[in-house]
Amino acid sequence: MTSPNDIVMGQSQDPGDFQTHQPFTAEENIDHLNAIGRSIAQLMSHTATALNALTTPASAEPVADGANQPALDPPSQKEAFRSATDSFLTTLHSIDVRMKRQVLALEEAGIVNLSNAPRQGPNSAAAKASLKPNGVGTVGNLDVGWLNSRSWRVERDMEAELWQEARDFLEKHDESLKMS
Numbered sequence: 001m002t003s004p005n006d007i008v009m010g011q012s013q014d015p016g017d018f019q020t021h022q023p024f025t026a027e028e029n030i031d032h033l034n035a036i037g038r039s040i041a042q043l044m045s046h047t048a049t050a051l052n053a054l055t056t057p058a059s060a061e062p063v064a065d066g067a068n069q070p071a072l073d074p075p076s077q078k079e080a081f082r083s084a085t086d087s088f089l090t091t092l093h094s095i096d097v098r099m100k101r102q103v104l105a106l107e108e109a110g111i112v113n114l115s116n117a118p119r120q121g122p123n124s125a126a127a128k129a130s131l132k133p134n135g136v137g138t139v140g141n142l143d144v145g146w147l148n149s150r151s152w153r154v155e156r157d158m159e160a161e162l163w164q165e166a167r168d169f170l171e172k173h174d175e176s177l178k179m180s
Contacts, residue, residue: 049084050085
């Protein structure tokens, strides 16, 4: 399924005619992300159009005995809904393809590592040390979540703050009772 925003690659069928891949520049990637953002806004517009096609129009004035009531046209409502949902799905597919391209560009640039290597625990001897982030919160053999869960400092500091707030509250409440 193609979309109007797809980039057409070379049409040549001769394997010798393929050129080397030139990665997009940072500016081009930002432009692509902006276009994805605009497409997401279009998704909302298509959704609103589809929902409006399914709803009956509300009259501004109460109508007595059916006079001057707007006529419903089910075939045109059905066609408007079908058109809006087709546009929605086409736009959604386009966003999906372009987001996958952006993720692959991040991997190509070495920003994320999407390898299918099994995730290993911090004590595992088979874990290979690497300074490349893998996109799930680990860098090398260090798992930030695991390290934070082993620290009591944050909990102690929070407990001290809560005790201080409770003490201040009770002192303030005690002073207000003495004044009464």
